[in-house]
Amino acid sequence: MLELLPLLISALILGLLGGGHCLGMCGGLMGALTLAIPPEKRQQRFFFLLAYNLGRILSYTLAGLLIGLAGWALTAGPLGTFMRVLAGLLLIAMGLYLAGWWSGLTRIEALGRNLWRVIQPLTKYFMPVTSAPKALVLGALWGWLPCGLVYSTLLWAASQGNALNSAALMLAFGLGTLPVLMATGLAAERVTALLRRQGIRMAGGILVMLFGLWTLPGPHQHWLMGH
Numbered sequence: 001m002l003e004l005l006p007l008l009i010s011a012l013i014l015g016l017l018g019g020g021h022c023l024g025m026c027g028g029l030m031g032a033l034t035l036a037i038p039p040e041k042r043q044q045r046f047f048f049l050l051a052y053n054l055g056r057i058l059s060y061t062l063a064g065l066l067i068g069l070a071g072w073a074l075t076a077g078p079l080g081t082f083m084r085v086l087a088g089l090l091l092i093a094m095g096l097y098l099a100g101w102w103s104g105l106t107r108i109e110a111l112g113r114n115l116w117r118v119i120q121p122l123t124k125y126f127m128p129v130t131s132a133p134k135a136l137v138l139g140a141l142w143g144w145l146p147c148g149l150v151y152s153t154l155l156w157a158a159s160q161g162n163a164l165n166s167a168a169l170m171l172a173f174g175l176g177t178l179p180v181l182m183a184t185g186l187a188a189e190r191v192t193a194l195l196r197r198q199g200i201r202m203a204g205g206i207l208v209m210l211f212g213l214w215t216l217p218g219p220h221q222h223w224l225m226g227h
Helices: 004-017 019-036 039-075 080-099 104-126 132-142 148-158 163-185 189-195 198-215 220-226
Strands: none
Touching (some): 004 080, 004 163, 004 198, 039 163, 080 104, 080 148, 080 198, 104 132, 104 148
16 A cells, blocks of 8 residues: 555646646636536536536546556566556656656547547537536546546556556546646636646656656665665
C-alpha cells in the first residue's frame, strides 16, 4: 500500500494540473451543458455538473480496470521489468507535459478515434440535460473521448501489473480533474487561473518526474528511499 501511495499522488497531480488540457477537451461541453439546462432547473446546475463529472470519472476507472488486466498479463511474464521502465518513462514524459516543456503525449490521441466515432453519436440522446441520471450517462460516454493525457495515464496505470491498482490510479486521476472542470462549469475563474500558473505547473511537473525516476528500476531507488 505504501508503494502505491506516491503513485496515487502522481495520478492526482496529473489530473489536477492537467486540467488545462481537460479544459480544451471538455471545457466547451461543460459550458454548453450549463447553458442547456432549462431555466426552471438552473438551481440544480451544481448537481448536474457533479453527475456529469462522476460519470466521466467512472469511465476512467473502468478503463483502468480493463487495461490493468492486460497489464497484469504482461507483467506476470518476463516483460515485468520492461513495463516498470515504461511506467517510469511515461511519468517523466507526463511531468514534462505538465511543466509545459514537451507536448508529444497529445499525439497518441489517434489511438481512440475509431472507438469515439462509435460512441459520440450516442451522446446526442442525453442532451439537453434535464436530470442527474442523464448527466451521469453523458459524462460516462464523454469519458471515452480521445485524450492524450488520459491515454498516457492509462498506459502508465496498466504498467503497474495489477488491475485494481490500475483502476485506483485512474480514479485518483479523474478526481484530480474534478476541481477544474467543476470550476469551469460554475464559472469559477480564480480556481482555473491559479492552476494555470506556470510556476505551479512546473512544480507539479517536476514532482511527477521525480516519481518517474523513483519508478525506474535501478540502484538509485535506494538513495531516493533514503532521502
